[in-house]
Amino acid sequence: MLHDSWPFNKTLIGLLFFLIQSFLFFTPPSAFSKREHLVYFPNTAYELNVYRIYGKRPGKTLMLIGGIQGNEPGGFLSADLYADMSLEKGNLIVVPRANFYSILLNKRGPHGDMNRKFTHEDATDSMEDKIVSILKKLIGQSDYLLNLHDGSGYYYHEFIDKWRNPRRFGQSIIADCKAYIVPETKKPINLGEIARKVIAVVNPHIQNELYKFHFNNTRTADSDSSHKEQRKSATFYALTKHHIPAFGIETSKFLPSINLKVRYHNLVINAFMNLFDIVPEHPGIALEPPVLKYLVLSVNGQAATVVKDEHTIYLRAGDSIHVSHIEANYERGLSLDILGYGDLNDFRKDLVIFRDTSLIARKDNQKFAEIPIIISKSSGIEGSERVRPKRVQSLIIKACGHRILLSDGETLDLVKGEHMKIVGIIPSFLSR
Ligand SMILES: [Zn+2]
Structure with missing residues (x-):
């Protein structure tokens, strides 16, 4: 009987090895930080760009939302800087411009405040609702959320004057409560403690007393809360639906420069990342393959034309060409070579062409585009589809x-x- 069962066992062991190998194959320790860029509703006033950055080593995922209200540029210009970051450890989900429509109009919420649409039920009536549904899914994939804003005046726990009081939001780190008890586990999420740790790191970098950050507990769920409207906010949704620490970060709209708003947002985000053990890579390594977007070329000094990788350039013998611009996913290390003419780098040179050749674009020593040049009776640019x-x-x-x-x-x-x-x-x- 033992003999009979051997083939079965062998198959089982084989399967087990296969599974182990597959597992090792599909989840190798990544040598480089990886990134994904997703675009929703492209080329519309509601275009939504989502950047996911994965660190070399696994860790927690922090989501950053900027521009949920269009007239708060400190938040979205800061988020922009994190969209291009590389990570040593942990992950980021960055949505720099949640409400691009409101940014284009420089208004808080032309179709209602997007940060009051995060109810537990999904709605799909408007573009704002559709965007909120996407943001909610991303929140569900995150361990922490920071929603970046610029608020009026300065938040102070006590009333000092019109612009420094508990009703103002500027220069504060906002949470919906001091400690949230997760219903299933009864474990607390100590939002107040996290915020105070971040503030203790950030404030020594701020000289002006007025600009120092304070913890702002909106006590959103309390029956006597003066911020009940926050029950429909992204942070309250993140906390009560997905039970993750979530904070609103507010710099003041009154700060003297946009640079200062971005700098303070950066200081706060960096302190949170440090606390959550999400480690940036300095300088970031992102060696993507070079891709040509287009060249700008003129023939015989005439009006410039855009030439793409799939095009063919037709010239009359004796025509002079000049490439004035290379648009690629890199800015440095680019060169342009017209084979058999000029020298190794013919970028921004006037060259007279007499015979068929090719135009080569390189990043360092790597060729990433080759566009044929053909001598014919008339000059022009043609697409590969040969329709013109x-x-x-x-x-x-x-x-x-x-x-x-x-x-x-x-x-x-x-x-x-x-x-x-x-x-x-x-x-x-x-x-x-
Ligand atoms: Zn805001």
């Missing part, structure tokens, strides 16, 4: 007080001295 306007089919002309559609081959009769204007061109697209 070949000739004008009709012109729209404004004359004699009318708009006239004039097709190829037709004649327009005008009285001598009469004004005419070409207001539109209708090309005929011919594919080769």
Whole structure:
């Protein structure tokens, strides 16, 4: 019987080894910090960019939300700097501009305050609701949340004057309570203690007494809270739905410069990251493969054209070309070489071309784009799809007080001295 069961056991052991190997293969200790960039609603006024940064070593995930209210640039310009960060340990989810529409209009909430839409139920009526649903999912994947704001005046625990009192928000670290008890585990999340530790690190870097940070407990859930509206905020949602420490960070709108607002946000975020053991890499290593976005090229000193990787450049023998700009995902180490002409770097040079060649873009010594140059009877740029306007089919002309559609081959009769204007061109697209 023992003999009979051997093949089965062997299969089982084999399977086990396979599983162990697969596990090791799919979760190797990553040598480099990794990043992901997701764009929702691209090229709209609501474009939402989400950056996920993974550290070399595993750790906690901190989410940063900036620009949930469009007229608070300190928050979103600070978040921007973290979107490009590399990490030694732990992870970041950065949404620099949660409400791009409100940023474009420089208003708090043109369609209502987005930070009052984080109820436990999902709504999808508006673009703001759709964005909030995405943010809620990301909060669910995080261990901590910081929502970055610029508030009016200066928060003080006691009433001092109109702009320094408990109703103001500037220069404060806000939590919905001092300690939140997680219902299932009965364990406390000591928000007040975390905030005080951060403040103890940050304030020694701030000279002006007025600009020092204070802990602002909104006591959101209390029946006598003066901030009941915060029950629909991102931080209250994060705390009560996902039971993660969540804070609002407020610099003051009254600070003398935008640089100072960003600097104070950075100081606070850095202190939180340090406390949560999320470790940045200095300087950050992000060696992505070089990609050409486009070149700006002019022929015979004429108006510049955009040339992309998939294009072909047609020249007449003796035409002079000049590349004035290389747009790539790198700024340094770029060069441009026209094979057989000039020297190793032909960027921003005028070169006269007589025979077929290629235009090579390099990052350091790595070729990342090659665009053919072909000598023909006329010059021009063509896409790989080989579709371009070949000739004008009709012109729209404004004359004699009318708009006239004039097709190829037709004649327009005008009285001598009469004004005419070409207001539109209708090309005929011919594919080769
Ligand atoms: Zn705000």
